[in-house]
Amino acid sequence: MSKVPIILMAGLLPTLCLSQTPPAIDYAARVESVADLKEHIAQREVRFExxxxxxxxxxxRVEKQISDIVTRLSSLRDSNESKTRVANVKADVMHALVRTTGVYRQKRMEAFERIRKDPGAPKEMLEREIAIFDERVGKRIQQIVEIARSQPGHVDIEKYESDGGHYWRGWAVENTRISEDWKQNRRDSTSDEKIRRELVEGLDKALERNQARRASLASNLATGKQTENSKEAMEEELGRTDAIIDDLRAQKRELTLPSVGATREIGRDEARDGEAMLDDARADLARDMAEIMRKFTELDREGTNIHSLKENLKAREEWLKNNPPPAGGTPSKE
Structure with a gap:
């Protein structure tokens, strides 16, 4: 073997050794970094709040607006003039409320998956989000049922009513016609049955979805192959899923109760005005819901950032605790 490579390698050894020498620790800078990080955290917490x-x-604001719409609609019913305008508006509102539950379910699942997969995720914050989303979904379902039960049900009304009469060959003949009240009651009954049928189907699907999720959680837990973090998250989710199933069953039972029936009939013009008002409210709510989800994302991002910064601060303070200041101003070595 040539001696040149060996000489060159020998010449490199001092350089390699020098490059691996640990640098001196600036202890004062470490202390200062803790103070700077605390200030950074304080700034982010102000932003978070x-x-x-x-x-x-x-x-x-959104909850009040939705509550006002539900309360108002639940007090109204169609008249012979409005036909099915009110029932149609109620159906539109219920469908819109169902769509909001889908948004909340998606967000709560994202929060759960973060807890399950990331041991370093801000668990307490995410669990609060899940609780909020679950509460909102339950509230929306209750509002949907409230609107549905405000729809007038079937009542016994005479189908025919007198339309005057005449005499024929000395006999009094009474003319009859189908009662407008009977026609309206039939329209009300048809709308009520359609609304309830669709809602029961929707609740049944929600029950099936949550029962399947519960079975999947229980099956995965039974394997015992999860990390401790994932296991704990799934056990807590199992309890939340049981609560959701119980709530859905209760809502379904309530939906089978007789209609409470709205008390105020409105005419064609008032129903038309109500439709216009609802169109504006629907546009407002769509924008506000989008902004709420954006704010939730921003709050989640800020909370996660603060959590990471605090973990960093904890590590720095732990290092300072385990590495006392060097004597005589000599920096300590790592």
Whole structure:
């Protein structure tokens, strides 16, 4: 073997050794970094609280608007003039409320998966989000059932009514016609049956979906192959799923109860005005719901960032605790 490579390699050895020498620790800089990080965290917490306040105000406004719409609709019923306008508006609102539950379910599943997969995720914050989403879904279903039960059910009304009469060959002949009230009651009954049938089908699907999810969670837990973090998350999710199933069953039972029936009939013009008002409210709610989801995403991002910063701070403070200041100003070595 040639001696040149060996000489060259020998010449490199001192350089390699020097490059592996641990650098001196600037202890004062370490202490300063802790103070800087605390200030950074304080700034982000101010931002977090600001976003949280905005979200809370927006959420309260949306909840009040939805509650007002549900209360108003639940007090109205069609008349002989409006035919099925009110029933159609109620159906539109219920379908819109169903769509919002889908948005909430998607967001809560994202939060759950983060808890399950990431041991370092901000668990407490995400669990609060899940609780909020579950509460909102339950509330929407209750509002849907409330609107459905406000639809007038079937009542016994005479089908025919007198339409005057005449005499024929000395005999009094009474003319009859189908009662307008009977026609309206039939329209009400048909709308009520259609609305309830669709809602029962929707609740049945929701029950099947959650029962299948419960079975999947239980099956996965039975294998014992999860990490401790994933196992704990799935056990907690199992309990939440049981609560959701119980709530869905209760809502389905309530839907089978007789209609409470709205009390105020409205005419064609008022029903038309109500449709226009609902169109505006629907557009407002669509924008507000999109903004709420955006705010939730922003709040989640800020919360996750703060959680990571605090974990970093904890590690730095732990290092300082385990590495006291060097004596005589000599920096300690790692």
């Amino acid at each position: 600001s976003v949280k306040k905005d979200l809370h105000a927006l959420d309260e």
